[in-house]
Amino acid sequence: MKSAEPAALDAFEAALTLGDVKGRSPWEDAWHRLLKNRAAVISALLMGMMILVVIFGPMLSPWDLDYTDWDHTNSPPSLANGHWFGTDAVGRDILVRTLQGGRISLLVGVVATLVSLLIGVTYGAIAGYYGGVTDRIMMRLVDIIYALPFMFFVILLMVVFGRHIVLIFVAIGAVNWLDMARIVRGQTLGLKRMEYVEAARACGVENRDIIRRHIVPNLLGVVMVYVTLTIPQVILVESFLSFLGLGVQEPMSSWGALVNDGAQDMESAPWTLVFPAAMLTITLYCFNYIGDGLRDALDPKDRL
Amino acid sequence: MRQQSLLRHAGQRLLGVLPTLLLLITVVFFLMRIAPGGPFDSEKALPPDIQANLEAKYHLDEPLLQQYFRYLGQILVLDFGPSFQYKDWTVNELIAQGFPVSLTIGGFAMLLGFLVGVTVGVLSALRQNTAADYATMGFAMLGVSIPNFVVAPVLILLFAVYAGWLPAGGWDGGWRSAVLPVITLALPVIAYIARLMRGSMIEMLHSNFIRTARAKGLPEWHVILRHALKPALLPVISYMGPATAALITGSVVIERIFAIPGLGSYFVQGALNRDYTLVMGVVIFYGFLIIMLNFIVDMLYSILNPKIRYEER
Amino acid sequence: MALLEVRDLQVSFETPDGTVEAVRGIDFSLQPGEGLAIVGESGSGKSQAMLAMLGLLAENGSASGVARYRGQDLMAMTPPQLNAHRGKDIAMIFQDPMTSLNPYLSIERQMVEVVRHHQGLGRREAQTHAVEMLRAVRIPDPEQRIKQYPHEFSGGMRQRILIAMGLLCEPAILIADEPTTALDVTVQAQIAALVREVVARSGMASILITHDLGVVAGVSDKVMVMYAGQVVEYGTTEQIYHHPQHPYTRGLIASVPRLDQVDDRQLHAIPGNPPNLLDLPQGCSFRERCGAAFEACGAAPELAAAGQGQQVRCHLERDA
Numbered sequence: 001m002k003s004a005e006p007a008a009l010d011a012f013e014a015a016l017t018l019g020d021v022k023g024r025s026p027w028e029d030a031w032h033r034l035l036k037n038r039a040a041v042i043s044a045l046l047m048g049m050m051i052l053v054v055i056f057g058p059m060l061s062p063w064d065l066d067y068t069d070w071d072h073t074n075s076p077p078s079l080a081n082g083h084w085f086g087t088d089a090v091g092r093d094i095l096v097r098t099l100q101g102g103r104i105s106l107l108v109g110v111v112a113t114l115v116s117l118l119i120g121v122t123y124g125a126i127a128g129y130y131g132g133v134t135d136r137i138m139m140r141l142v143d144i145i146y147a148l149p150f151m152f153f154v155i156l157l158m159v160v161f162g163r164h165i166v167l168i169f170v171a172i173g174a175v176n177w178l179d180m181a182r183i184v185r186g187q188t189l190g191l192k193r194m195e196y197v198e199a200a201r202a203c204g205v206e207n208r209d210i211i212r213r214h215i216v217p218n219l220l221g222v223v224m225v226y227v228t229l230t231i232p233q234v235i236l237v238e239s240f241l242s243f244l245g246l247g248v249q250e251p252m253s254s255w256g257a258l259v260n261d262g263a264q265d266m267e268s269a270p271w272t273l274v275f276p277a278a279m280l281t282i283t284l285y286c287f288n289y290i291g292d293g294l295r296d297a298l299d300p301k302d303r304l
Numbered sequence: 305m306r307q308q309s310l311l312r313h314a315g316q317r318l319l320g321v322l323p324t325l326l327l328l329i330t331v332v333f334f335l336m337r338i339a340p341g342g343p344f345d346s347e348k349a350l351p352p353d354i355q356a357n358l359e360a361k362y363h364l365d366e367p368l369l370q371q372y373f374r375y376l377g378q379i380l381v382l383d384f385g386p387s388f389q390y391k392d393w394t395v396n397e398l399i400a401q402g403f404p405v406s407l408t409i410g411g412f413a414m415l416l417g418f419l420v421g422v423t424v425g426v427l428s429a430l431r432q433n434t435a436a437d438y439a440t441m442g443f444a445m446l447g448v449s450i451p452n453f454v455v456a457p458v459l460i461l462l463f464a465v466y467a468g469w470l471p472a473g474g475w476d477g478g479w480r481s482a483v484l485p486v487i488t489l490a491l492p493v494i495a496y497i498a499r500l501m502r503g504s505m506i507e508m509l510h511s512n513f514i515r516t517a518r519a520k521g522l523p524e525w526h527v528i529l530r531h532a533l534k535p536a537l538l539p540v541i542s543y544m545g546p547a548t549a550a551l552i553t554g555s556v557v558i559e560r561i562f563a564i565p566g567l568g569s570y571f572v573q574g575a576l577n578r579d580y581t582l583v584m585g586v587v588i589f590y591g592f593l594i595i596m597l598n599f600i601v602d603m604l605y606s607i608l609n610p611k612i613r614y615e616e617r
Numbered sequence: 618m619a620l621l622e623v624r625d626l627q628v629s630f631e632t633p634d635g636t637v638e639a640v641r642g643i644d645f646s647l648q649p650g651e652g653l654a655i656v657g658e659s660g661s662g663k664s665q666a667m668l669a670m671l672g673l674l675a676e677n678g679s680a681s682g683v684a685r686y687r688g689q690d691l692m693a694m695t696p697p698q699l700n701a702h703r704g705k706d707i708a709m710i711f712q713d714p715m716t717s718l719n720p721y722l723s724i725e726r727q728m729v730e731v732v733r734h735h736q737g738l739g740r741r742e743a744q745t746h747a748v749e750m751l752r753a754v755r756i757p758d759p760e761q762r763i764k765q766y767p768h769e770f771s772g773g774m775r776q777r778i779l780i781a782m783g784l785l786c787e788p789a790i791l792i793a794d795e796p797t798t799a800l801d802v803t804v805q806a807q808i809a810a811l812v813r814e815v816v817a818r819s820g821m822a823s824i825l826i827t828h829d830l831g832v833v834a835g836v837s838d839k840v841m842v843m844y845a846g847q848v849v850e851y852g853t854t855e856q857i858y859h860h861p862q863h864p865y866t867r868g869l870i871a872s873v874p875r876l877d878q879v880d881d882r883q884l885h886a887i888p889g890n891p892p893n894l895l896d897l898p899q900g901c902s903f904r905e906r907c908g909a910a911f912e913a914c915g916a917a918p919e920l921a922a923a924g925q926g927q928q929v930r931c932h933l934e935r936d937a
Contacts, residue, residue: 144324149594151553152587153331159575159583160335236451243453243557244572256453263457263561267465277454284449292445432676512716515673519711520731520782521704524696530730535721610721610766 030221033297040293043286050283054102063093066251074269086271088261097253098276104254105280108168109235113227115173116234120180121223127181128188139185142178150175154237158246165248168241172234180230183222191215221298228291232284239280255280313606321599328591332584333375337368384585389577395585402567403589405475406559409566410551412486417493417547422540424494425501426533432506441502447495452554456488456561473563485562489554493547497540504539508532534608541605545598552590618688619646620789620822626682626692628662628669628846637894639665641846642682645839647790647822654825654833654854656869657843660891663826664712664794666843671709671792672699686790705735708783712795714775718767724751725763728782735786750781754811773804777811784815791816792824797832812836831873834858842866845892845902848920852927862929864907901932909933 034040068090077086077094085094127138157171191197197214205213239256241247248254253261255276262273378385384395428440463484464472471481508514509532517531556568563569567586574582628640640662647653655663669680670691684691686702694702703709711717719727728747732738738746744763751759754777767775776796783791793812797805809832816823816836825836833840833854840857842850842865850863861867871885889906892898898905900915907914913932920930 143320144327148324148328148331149549149552149587149591151549151556152590155571155575156332156335156583156587159578159580160338232449239451240453240553240557243451244560245576256451259451259454259457263453266457266461270461273457277458281446281450281454284451285446288445288449510675512711512713513719516711516717516779516782517719518673519671519703519709520734521700521702522730522734523700526730526734531719531722535719608721610723610768 027217030297034293037293037296039289040297043289043293046282047286047290050102050279050286051106054099054106057099058096058103061093061096061099063096066092068092074265076269077271085275086269088265088269088272094258094272094275097258098255098279101253101255101258101276102279102283104165104248104252105235105238105256106283108165108172108238108254109231111169112172112176112234112238113230115169116177116180116230117223117227118177119174120177121184121219123177124181124184124186125188128185128192131189131192135185135189139182142181145175146178151237151240154241155244155246158241165252168238168247172237176230176234180223180226183226184219187219187222188215191218221294225291225295225298228287228294232287232291235280235287236284255283310603310606314603317599317602321595324595325592328595329376329379329588330372332587333372336580336584379588384588385581387574387579387582389574389579389582395582398570398582399567399585399589402565402570405564406552406555406566406568409482409485409489409558409564410548410555412482413489413493413551413554414544414547416486416490417497418540418544420490421494421497422501422537424498425540426505426528426536428498428502429505429509429536430528432502437502441499444495444498444502447491448499450491452488452492453557453561455491456484456558459484459488460561473561475562475564475566481562481564485558485564488562489551489558492554493551496547497543500539500543501536505532505536508536538605538609541601541608544604545594545601548597549594552594619685620649620651620687621647622683622685623666623670624683624685626666626669626680626684628665628674628678628680630675631677631679632895635895638897639678639846639894640669640680643841643843643848645841645848645851647824649789650820650822651839652816652823652825652837654827654830654837654840655843656827656830656833656840658828658891660845660894661843662846663843667709667792667794667824667826671703671707672696673709704731704783704788705786706788707790707792708786708788709792710776710779710783710794710796713799714772714779715799717779718775720767723764723766724770724778728763728778728785731782731785746785747781750785751778753784754778754781754815756781771804772800773808776800776804776808780808780811780815784819787819788821790822790824792826794826795828796825798828829873830857830869842869845897846894847902847930848928849903849930850928851920852925856925856927860927862923862927863903863931864909864933865903901930 072087073090074087077084085098087093088097123138123142127135153175154171157167161167191214194214197210200210200214235255238247238254239259242254242256243260245257245260247256258276259273259280262269262271262276266273382396384399387393387395387398390398424440424444428437431437460472463470470483473481475481514527514532517527522531552568555566556572558564559566559568560572567589570582571586573579574586623643623645625642625644626640627638627642630637630639643662643666645653655666657663665674665678668674669678670684672691672694674680680692682692686706691699691702718724725744725747728750729740729743732743732746733740736743748759748763751763756762756774756777762770767778770778780793780796796812797808800808812823812825813836823836825833827833830840837854840850840852840854841848842857842863844865850857850861850866852860857866858870861870865887868885868887872887887906892902892905900917901907901910902917904910904914911932916932918930918932920928923929
């Protein structure tokens with residue numbers, strides 16, 4: 001560049017340094033966007049509270065899970081007799097049962113999601129990493145399984161193997177990994193071909209470091225979004241099974257089972273329906289908003 | 305030329321359906337065989353006529369593989385065998401009895417879900433980021449989040465028990481007994497489609513080709529209906545497959561709550577009573593239905609999208 | 618009366634990081650049959666000014682000012698009023714032919730609807746007219762190809778189709794927004810020649826938006842150079858080519874590769890990047906990249922006459 005004056009070059013340099021001052025990492029950017037999303041922030045706070053209450057609430061309550069208070073059967077919510085959410089037909093405290101049910105529902109949601117995460121990430125990463133024939137066969141299998149009626153399989157498993165809580169985790173997790181496998185496989189495939197990954201490889205960066213610095217951080221976002229959106233799905237499936245009487249069994253209960261109990265008595269004792277139903281709905285609502293918020297924050301495609 | 309390649313595409317897809325069906329039948333068959341206290345154990349005291357009928361039907365003395373192929377052959381001619389619980393009924397008869405009811409409710413729910421969902425989604429997209437849009441999407445999120453089995457009792461409580469406008473349950477084939485089940489079943493579909501439609505419509509409205517259409521001086525309704533609507537509908541069309549599965553699953557709960565004698569009710573009863581042949585039959589029947597509907601949706605998608613063949617090459 | 622007269626056109630966008638002043642008041646007029654080129658780097662506001670005039674800004678954009686087409690202010694029109702002119706009197710061709718055609722509709726439907734809507738022709742006549750236009754832009758076998766979908770055409774072919782579409786109603790003004798930028802280099806020259814040809818043949822006025830002064834010759838009579846949302850120089854093509862006065866224009870001219878001057882001069886590049894529109898520098902916007910900047914440049918210069926109708930926004934030229 002013969003004709004570029006030194007003064008201009010200096011100015012150019014100054015402009016460059018000025019422009020760089022505001023540099024933010026994509027994660028910081030995403031975090032700022034997430035914090036601006038009021039629905040997601042409120043949902044996250046609510047969920048945090050919900051988890052704390054569900055874990056510690058039953059310990060603080062004077063009532064036991066299956067204690068029957070014969071003096072107060074079918075009691076409406078009352079501060080006076082200590083049954084804040086009322087009692088059911090045999091005098092069990094709805095508050096304790098709802099919190100206890102929440103433990104199970106949330107536990108199923110988290111554990112089954114982790115199961116599907118584990119299977120899905122492993123499967124998807126292998127298919128995406130090896131590519132070629134391996135990938136084609138593995139993904140074809142996913143396609144085939146994908147077309148099966150998922151819920152009926154879970155029910156079938158319940159019918160065949162009996163109702164057991166571990167089986168619920170496994171059954172739901174085992175049929176829910178397909179989406180995860182597809183997403184992870186697609187991402188891995190795409191990332192493998194990214195210029196910066198190839199550039200890193202060309203520069204002699206070790207495979208381990210490439211995976212740690214380039215692949216994992218990029219997968220993390222998608223996986224996080226997916227996990228937050230899978231948890232409510234799984235909770236819903238579990239409640240659905242429990243509602244049909246195919247889920248967890250007495251004396252344990254989950255929100256689905258409680259809604260089922262409540263629906264039987266809703267004309268005489270609507271509170272037995274309302275509280276567990278509300279807790280379940282709030283939880284699903286919040287998780288969906290958090291997932292939505294995360295997705296918008298991490299993938300600012302349609303940001304105006 | 306286009307028809308030909310569409311036919312070829314259909315053929316390929318249909319071939320792809322076969323392994324899925326085979327897997328479905330195989331898994332169901334062997335699950336039943338390994339089931340502890342399964343249908344093929346004679347520990348349970350069954351009425352002798354059914355016992356005899358079963359043994360004849362399933363040739364229990366034959367090797368496993370032979371039984372499997374025999375079962376496959378039976379499924380091929382759509383024979384699901386006798387029911388365990390409902391004596392004197394075959395599974396085929398139960399399906400014939402229950403399915404039309406389920407289909408009526410499911411069909412109307414799907415129609416309602418599609419029409420309302422698409423309309424709400426488009427309107428929301430056109431009023432993007434207004435208060436009306438936010439409110440609508442808040443409701444849609446609620447619709448996606450609230451389970452059917454929570455909505456149903458609440459609707460019954462409001463419209464049947466308190467207001468007394470509609471029956472709380474039962475089925476007489478008339479519209480009054482269908483209103484609440486159809487609405488309950490349609491709500492999540494409406495909500496999901498509305499969210500989907502809004503998103504894809506907004507994406508379309510920001511696209512370059514819509515800008516071209518506007519630059520051509522076409523009226524706004526023409527731009528939206530002729531240029532944006534069709535491509536924006538494609539994700540919704542893709543969703544119709546999963547939506548069918550969701551509706552079928554939902555109908556299981558809805559029929560139970562509203563005491564509707566549909567296939568879902570039989571299925572739940574069968575599952576609770578370990579009526580293996582019935583459960584097997586219904587799972588295979590529903591599986592077949594879902595797989596075929598996915599195939600139809602796939603075809604519809606290819607017809608609507610002129611790019612599909614191009615991209616496959 | 619001028620065919621098109623633009624006064625103090627301003628465009629701004631609301632973004633999460635603040636308000637972007639994309640166009641900061643431009644004025645120009647266009648006589649019937651006249652060719653105007655708007656030249657500038659990406660982000661200089663040249664496309665947004667044209668989009669604003671036609672009411673095609675993105676939702677977060679807003680515009681002010683006056684743009685009179687045959688005396689009627691386009692900026693003050695309701696969408697239906699504007700629709701009567703868009704595509705009929707003023708046609709626009711966009712820079713990305715790959716995404717500017719609707720992939721879900723056949724070329725025929727996309728062309729016929731324009732003619733039917735604006736000229737009320739019947740289906741058959743509209744179809745014949747569309748085929749003629751395709752032939753005019755040299756699409757081979759137009760009767761058959763009009764039935765096809767956009768993905769069945771190459772980028773260059775699609776741009777030809779878009780040009781044909783723009784010409785359908787014989788508009789008084791054709792706005793071409795970087796019609797060659799997204800194309801292969803070999804195709805670029807063909808499309809540039811086609812634009813030149815159709816403009817010359819039809820005698821319509823044209824506004825060519827480009828970052829490449831090299832394609833201006835032969836199409837445009839006047840050139841408007843834009844930088845950071847402002848006009849920095851305006852003049853006839855002759856004046857701009859031979860007597861560029863603004864340092865930025867000189868830089869642009871020096872960066873055009875020329876075949877007729879075989880010498881050892883290296884291709885010139887303007888150092889630095891266009892300024893951040895969210896955070897414009899004090900004074901002259903070009904100051905930080907300008908080799909000739911001096912103290913006076915701390916104050917923003919005005920666009921001022923520089924003889925024979927030429928205008929320039931620079932302290933140097935005024936003081937000279």
